[in-house]
Amino acid sequence: MYDFCTDFRFLDGTLMALTRAQVESIAHLARLELEPAEIPAFQDKLSRIVDFIGELERADTSGVAPMAHPLSGLSQRLRPDAVTEGDGRELYQRNAPQVASGLYLVPKVIE
Amino acid sequence: MSGWETVIGLEIHAQLATRSKIFSGASSAYGAAPNTQACLVDLGYPGVLPVLNAEAVRMAVRFGTAIGARIARQSVFARKNYFYPDLPKGYQISQYELPIVAHGAIDIVLDDGSVKRVGVTRAHLEEDAGKSLHEGLPGVTGIDLNRAGTPLLEIVSEPQLRSAKEAVAYMKKVHTLVRYLEICDGNMQEGSFRCDANVSVRPKGSDKLGTRAEIKNVNSFRFVEKAIQYEVTRQIELIESGGTVVQETRLYDPDKGETRSMRSKEEANDYRYFPDPDLLPLTLDEEYIEAVGAQLPELPDAKAARLVAQYGLPAYDAGVLTASRELADYYEAVARAVPSQPKLAANWVMGDLSAALNKEGLDIGAGRMPAERLAGLLTRIVDETISGKIAKEVFEAMWASGDSADRVIEAKGLKQITDGAAIERAIEEVMAKNPAQLAEYRAGKDKLFGFFVGQVMKATGGKANPAQLNELLKKKLPG
Structure with a gap:
């Protein structure tokens, strides 16, 4: 899990403001392009969000079992293994900006 | 390194x-x-x-x-x-x-x-x-x-x-x-x-x-x-x-x-x-x-152990034969049809059959050589209708034509000669044609025994029963 609470906290538990580099890194992971002038504002806003979530860190959760989902006690429903979807390509590709020979086209990806 | x-x-x-x-x-x-x-x-x-x-x-x-x-x-x-x-x-x-x-x-x-x-x-x-x-x-x-x-x-x-x-x-x-x-x-x-x-x-x-x-x-x-x-x-x-x-x-x-x-x-x-x-x-x-868990099939390790126990196969053979379920099932079908010779069945499945399949890039499941047909060939080795060497020739013909072993043996006249008198005649002819070698053999050059086996086999088109031939040669060569 991505642990903002420990990543951005000093050892004594007090909040550490996000650095410029951390904001740039988060923006990159989210593929968001930020203007350099916008970054200080995001440092401040994101730090406050992290601090808000950090409230949970201060709650006493000893004796509380971790939950993977808020609907506790319910289990994933299963679906029988049957093909229920036909070929909808023609319809779906009407939404695509560019297609050729049945393929969705995107800007060249180079490894 | x-x-x-x-x-x-x-x-x-x-x-x-x-x-x-x-x-x-x-x-x-x-x-x-x-x-x-x-x-x-x-x-x-x-x-x-x-x-x-x-x-x-x-x-x-x-x-x-x-x-x-x-x-x-x-x-x-x-x-x-x-x-x-x-x-x-x-x-x-x-x-x-x-x-x-x-x-x-x-x-x-x-x-x-x-x-x-x-x-x-x-x-x-x-x-x-x-x-x-x-x-x-x-x-x-x-x-x-x-x-x-x-x-x-x-x-x-x-x-x-x-x-x-x-x-x-x-x-x-x-x-x-x-x-x-x-x-x-x-x-x-x-x-x-x-x-x-x-x-x-x-x-x-x-x-x-x-x-x-x-x-x-x-x-x-x-x-x-x-x-x-x-x-x-x-x-x-x-x-x-x-x-x-x-x-x-x-x-x-x-x-x-x-x-x-x-x-x-x-x-x-x-x-x-x-x-x-x-x-x-x-x-x-x-x-x-x-x-x-109750629906699991027999797994490869268990199957290999069983092949060793049930058919007396070496662990290596059992490992090769259990590489896929189809191969193991095929082997067992052959081995059941030729119960006296499970190792012979393993050798043929791992040897000639696998080589032929590989050569044509075929899977055992393709049905090119059904288990009963290979078993038919092995049965003729076991009952001494043909020798192991002739069997290879029969196998190739079976592979090419899809015929049964019996039909190939019949059509090509490959039935082994088990008539002692006929083998003896062939031996006598070979001895008469190779007096020099015969003399050397009698003078103590034991290695020439193989030469005579080869010559008689050649004279009989490879069809002489090898065990009988050996026995008769041992009797006749010393004179």
Whole structure:
């Protein structure tokens, strides 16, 4: 899990403001392009969000079992293994900006 | 290379042989026209929800049970976040902290015949991504999402493999196992079974792991072996010349026989896993797990042990014959039809038959030489209608024509000569034609016995019964 609470906290538990580099890194992971002038504002806003979530860190959760989902006690429903979807390509590709020979086209990806 | 120890862990991706995808009702069949099997769930449209395929779950449990692993009573699906055009949602649904299968083991046989137990850390369910196509598309990349959402079982080994050979033996064993379990077709050309290898080296005696490189998406046993060998040499040479190995993803190029850096992993590796809010935890009860376990077929190790016990085969033969269920079933059908000679049956299945199949790239299941037909041939060896040597000629004719052994023997007049008088006549003729050799033999040159055997065989078109011939020659040659 991505642990903002420990990543951005000093050892004594007090909040550490996000650095410029951390904001740039988060923006990159989210593929968001930020203007350099916008970054200080995001440092401040994101730090406050992290601090808000950090409230949970201060709650006493000893004796509380971790939950993977808020609907506790319910289990994933299963679906029988049957093909229920036909070929909808023609319809779906009407939404695509560019297609050729049945393929969705995107800007060249180079490894 | 001495002074260094190789450490390898494999992540094997096995596509599960379900009819539909793991979270949608689109077909998962291979080879359809691009994007004709990609529905709104696979395309990551807003507002759609994944619904888990019961058969994918059953197959994962089947595998876990077969390797003696712990089956999680509760497992959780998580989102693995990264951007790539063949992943329309921007995340892959996988399992992270709580996989469905954990702590299993698989035994492999090493070159010296000893057995090594390899730990399986975990096996988890996840969805496959689509395919990116670059060829013939100048300046753009084409995306085919038919594969997106195909169920995968990712099988992660402990870093306990110590050589490229061990890694291949392990990979082959997993391949055999998933086919026995009928959970994956194992077709490596189509990408149904592929592997990533984590490779590092460390000084012998060290218990600290070296920095590893991950070789991605290798889809043949031969390439896995070559890629690992190349990578081990590269890392050792790098360290010995004063460099350091960096943690990175590398690709194996089969044409050049080398691995090369794909991208540095430090940055790309930040997947920000979190539980998928669209999927509830998967809960399995005892009853279900036991019911799946009760339906397991006889597994390769158990089958091999039984072949040794029941037919008296060497362990090596049993290992070869149990490489696939079809091959083992075929062998047993032949062995049952020729009950007095189980080893002879093994030799023919592993020898002439396998060679003929390999030569034409055929599978044992193709039905080119039904078990009863091969058994018919072996029966004629056992009852001494033909010799083992003539049998090879008969086999070739059977392979080419599809005829039974009896018909080939009849048509070609290959029936063995067991008439003592006829063999004796042939011997006398050979003796008369080779007086010099006969004299030498009688003067003590015992080696010439073989010469006379050969000459009589030649004179009878190879049809003389070898045992009778030997006996009669021993009687006649001394004069």
